[in-house]
Amino acid sequence: MSKRAKGSCFFVLAAMISASSIPGFLIGQPADSGIQDMIDAWAAMWNSYDLTMVDTLFLQDSRVSYFSSERQGLIQGIEAVRDHHAGFGFVEGGKIQANKLWVEDVHIQKFGSMAVIAGIWHFGKKTGEEDSIQKGPFTFVCVQVRQGWRLVHLNFSEYK
Numbered sequence: 086m087s088k089r090a091k092g093s094c095f096f097v098l099a100a101m102i103s104a105s106s107i108p109g110f111l112i113g114q115p116a117d118s119g120i121q122d123m124i125d126a127w128a129a130m131w132n133s134y135d136l137t138m139v140d141t142l143f144l145q146d147s148r149v150s151y152f153s154s155e156r157q158g159l160i161q162g163i164e165a166v167r168d169h170h171a172g173f174g175f176v177e178g179g180k181i182q183a184n185k186l187w188v189e190d191v192h193i194q195k196f197g198s199m200a201v202i203a204g205i206w207h208f209g210k211k212t213g214e215e216d217s218i219q220k221g222p223f224t225f226v227c228v229q230v231r232q233g234w235r236l237v238h239l240n241f242s243e244y245k
Contacts, residue, residue, distance in 0.1 A: 119229075119233050119234045120193050120195075120200050120202065120227065120234055121193070123142065123227065123233075123234045123235075123236070124188065124191065124202060124225075126138065126141070126142055127142055127225075127236070128186050128187060128188060130142060130175075131182075131186035131208070132182060132185050132186055133179035133180070133182065134173070134174055134175045134176060134179050134180050134182050135175065135176075135177075135178060135179030136167065136170055136171060136175040136176055136177050136178075136179075137177050137178060137179075138179075139163075139166060139167050139170050139175070140163075140167070142235065142236050143163055143166060143235060143236045143237075144163070144228065144230070144235040144236065144237050145163050146162075146163055146237070147161070147162040147163065147164075148161075148162075148237065149161075149162060149163045149166055149236070149237055149238070150237070150238045150239075151165075151166050151169065151238070151239045151240075152239070152240040152241060153169060153241055154221055154241035154242055154243040155173075156169070183210060184208055184209050184210055185208070185209070185210070185211060186206060186207065186208045187206075187207050188204045188205065188206050188207070188223070189204060189205050189207065190204050190205045191203070191204035192204060198228060198229040198230075199226065199227065199228045199229070200225075200226070200227050200228075200229075200234070201224065201225070201226055202223075202224065202225040202226075202227065203222065203223070203224050203225075204222070204223055205220060205221065205222055205223070206220060206221060206222075206223045206241065207219070207220045208220070219243055220243070220244055221241060221242045221243035221244045222241075222242050222244075223239065223240065223241050223242075224238075224239070224240045225238070225239050226238040226239075
């Protein structure tokens, strides 16, 4: 599939979802600030392993989709996304986690009430030893619904 066709698919998906009236995230903040706050909250979710944050950050919908760098195939629907995070050890309220996640080289492209976010994720212990850190590219698609920004599609790859 061409880059243009893939981009069109993301735009159509986001446009369909943004037409819904499902509650969102970060009401009343400037759009770019709200998107960056959502990215920061997503990283905080991984750093705390707080399963409750899945419901805060993702659109609560069966159309939510997720490609993990840890598992083959499409994860479809908010229940499956929640189960996927639980499989990593996420728990209600979170827990202490030795490894940390952070993102770099983040690019945000807004298209009205949707945005595509691309960057590089890093996960591991910040010890200065590059070999001990997992990393790779990510893409998020989010939509702005009545109350703010929610994640509707995530795609992760890992550099080997």
